[in-house]
Amino acid sequence: MLLRRVKSWPFEHQLNGFSEFDRLRRDLSQILTTPVSQVGLDSPAGVYPFLNVTQDQENFYIRSEIPGMTLDELDVSVTGRTMTIAGERRIPSENQEVRYHRREREAGKFRRQFNLPTDVEPDKVEAKYRHGMLMIVLPKAESAKPRKISVNG
Amino acid sequence: MATATQDIQARDKQEVQSSSEQTTPGRVFSPPVDIFENDQTLTIVADMPGVPSDSVSIDLQEDTLTLAGVPSLSVPDNEEVVVQEFNTGKYFRQFKLSEVIDQANIKANLNHGVLRVTLPKVGPAKPRKIQITEN
Known part of the structure; x- marks a missing residue:
């Protein structure tokens, strides 16, 4: 009890x-x-290709690893604040008779969109493709740039 | 490839877990590869985006083939990260070869971040018919 x-x-x-x-x-x-970077990496969307986006006062920079493309297979466009990367990665079949031991590289179509945090100048966007890396420079619109305000005492 | 019209799947880069042999800091990734052979050659194709041709090393010691690459592009310090979905670092991968390779005739080619190494096989692979003559 x-x-x-x-x-x-x-x-x-x-x-x-x-x-x-x-x-x-x-x-x-x-x-x-949990670190934000880790969340991004395990993102359930998993849409190819992965993007790294950085910025300074003047531009946004988007970098992406898309090896083995040719320029005409890559399509970059900007509409308003939305940037789109699309294309098709082809892995040509070997002409002779070969026996495959490993096939880890992937081929296929892709389409990835990214919404920019501010307005950009669509006419001045530049894209470069080098060593299998795509690099896009998007100049920020004048209205989106930080403005220095002088303080009068 | 017949699957060319399918959508490509995004996969995280494979980080090399045991990096005991690395002497410099930084992350190391294992590049995805295709390996195939015919009677004359063994071919290895590896994705190493960001690596220029002068930063690739291909080394064959005994039966171990080592592929390594260092990407040239880095993000300037004054840029602030908005989104980071992938990491960059060196590439490193080793293979044990079961065939004897003609070392002098190994060919390698790097095209838009794709390394292709062609290794010609040596050896008495083909049986040769020996003619026997009388007298």
């Missing part, structure tokens, strides 16, 4: 309640502190 009373002691309920809350808080903080 006494044992039961101890078990149903209100304070113990409270203790359980706290530990439950603690666990929840731990789990939540674990999710919230």
